[in-house]
Amino acid sequence: MTLENIARQTHQAAQLLALLPSQERDIALLSMAEALEMSAPEILAANLTDCQVAQAEGITESLYNRLKLTETKLKEAIAGVRNLVKLEDPLGSVQIYRELDENLLLKRITCPLGVIGVIFEARPDALIQITSLGIKSGNGVILKGGKEAIRSNQILMEVIHRGLATSKVNPQALSLLTTREEINALLKLDKYVDLIIPRGSNELVRYIQENTRIPVLGHADGICHLYIDKEADAEKAVSIAVDSKTQYPSACNTIETLLVHIAIAPQILPLLAQALQAKGVELRGDEITRQFLDIKPATEEDWETEYGQLILSIKVVDSLETAMEHIRTYGSKHTEAIITENPLTALTFCNQVDAAGVFHNCSTRFADGFRYGFGAEVGISTHKLPPRGPVGLEGLVTYKYQLLGDGHIVATYTGEGAKAFKHLDLNYEDALLR
């Protein structure tokens, strides 16, 4: 079957999925979870083969760790599917309910996007997460996984389809692509695919952003900063710096650069260096920093680099303004944090810094859909336009305007003797009871 046919088929199945009530979509999720549980041994065996082949081909350790589906990881992924059932239905939510005039009612109501194209690298558990998010949000999903995980992904999709077969969801709403060539073909299918979610390296994301007209959810770089103000509490500053850098070094919400106010630098730099180096962090500093610390110099390239590992650059600044100017120049609008006990300084920072997240006296690592309480996360966006920051199910839905009249025409409301609109917002729940 050609990719275009697969896409058309997914699109058609998605249109039917969109019409299913919340309860049927939740039942499908539960069937899916059960099928995955029952077939766990089969899934783990396929993954083992993938892992063995990948090792024989000399896969990197970090890629291997993502590819490897342990029993725990699988259990967690299945628990994630069950958790989705508990989340509120993102569809059919009435955002505007307005009487434009007598018997002319405007409703803005959430609905699915249609078909989501997801391109992900090695992690097979991502397949479980993405397909279940698709079902919950009433969207079809076309997946393209990494070639290392091909056996894992195929068995997972087979099992999920088997689970859906007993539900009202047409399994064709979920499709799996397996060859690399199909990525470029997928990126051209703007007729059938409404959103692309790339999950993988910055290079993958950038390539996709530059090669498709379909909207892309996500971000390439995550260059986050922690600014330690002159009125910072030293203990909080050190603890937050360590957490922001070392809690998960390859995450996008990890900091790459510390900005330290010169008035607090002599006191705090040694404390920071001690705590960070104890965690194995390599430090690089600008000239002033190196007057206090015996570390490598940081170059222009350092300010622009997302290390993704235990390296941290440090710059001493003479003011809040200089810190914000550095962030403006090098930040990727992901998450930026300030440590200060002065509430006015914190407010200035939070108001003026342009980023999806502006944090005061807490770790940048909190920038995450689960921690924000969104239940499920489809990605983090550094775009200026919404959805911005960690995106939950809301990133997978859109809305439409329904206008219900009784023969109303615009001529009545135009020109000489035009009738005026009422524009009266009604309470939707009350209206349902009438």
Added chain:
Amino acid sequence: MTLENIARQTHQAAQLLALLPSQERDIALLSMAEALEMSAPEILAANLTDCQVAQAEGITESLYNRLKLTETKLKEAIAGVRNLVKLEDPLGSVQIYRELDENLLLKRITCPLGVIGVIFEARPDALIQITSLGIKSGNGVILKGGKEAIRSNQILMEVIHRGLATSKVNPQALSLLTTREEINALLKLDKYVDLIIPRGSNELVRYIQENTRIPVLGHADGICHLYIDKEADAEKAVSIAVDSKTQYPSACNTIETLLVHIAIAPQILPLLAQALQAKGVELRGDEITRQFLDIKPATEEDWETEYGQLILSIKVVDSLETAMEHIRTYGSKHTEAIITENPLTALTFCNQVDAAGVFHNCSTRFADGFRYGFGAEVGISTHKLPPRGPVGLEGLVTYKYQLLGDGHIVATYTGEGAKAFKHLDLNYEDALLR
């Protein structure tokens, strides 16, 4: 001054504008309105010269009508500025206010996009509308108007800058470009420009969409349909068809094709033809339609054409499904309407048709920000992702997440003995009072 310098300057002024309280932005709007009122004769004189030059160069009538700034049009535009003052501030609105844990507060708060680039054709009143929307929403604006309107635009910008000079808004937040070459340069300035709004022909919009990485608000084609179901009320059907086609033929929410159920075709087609032809509409029909009406044949090209004038194609369909299939194939996801007295049929249509607007028993011409009660309209989007449909001030704002802690780190909430999040939604108004 180079365009890049203009953009940087606008960006900087916009950052300060973003920090002004609502009241100061409203005062600036009032100063702007007053200055425009005081300089009305000067503005109308400049426009007269533009019109004379354009006429000498053989401008089309429709372009001339858009270029011509009458006293009434100017007054209406100024009234529009004053109306904006009455609209709610789109900035600083708290959308999420959640306690993640004790003393760890998450706020999602609306903020400006930054700088909006607006490319518009002949209409000088659009300049007044766009600059005032920019001020209200805290955004800088870089405008590029049509060359026909160059004198009108320059005097308008001069007067608006004069008005702002007495306010707290830095006039540099609003810039005017005057040469055609600058369009392409503007489309490349993704460092300083956050959104492009093209206002003009479909060709202009399509060109811009295909030549920039900056998000574009708006739409190219508007191919809207009216489906007259077998259970339609004939009187409503005829009146709504006439309104949807003739009330303003060049508008994007005007219908291009009538779809008529075969069971009602013999009865309703003659009535439709009579009413539409009386309004000067040229009809083109498919084979079945032409068995009832003596009109030109409609070809495949007709189904794909946005006429923008008094031409309407008619197709007879054998079912609701066939009508929806036609809309799926040829519609531009703008506005689609059904006429029927059967509520279930209407519901099926509204649920299944994928468009920004799905209308029942009313004219497609209602698809408009003012009629929806948004007060001001920045454009109509046919994208699937929000903002979709008529976009009010909400299209000019985004949001950011503020996280306010007291030394909180993620390690506390991870791994063995992880602390659980509270995720408790608080009432922001209540919290302000505490």
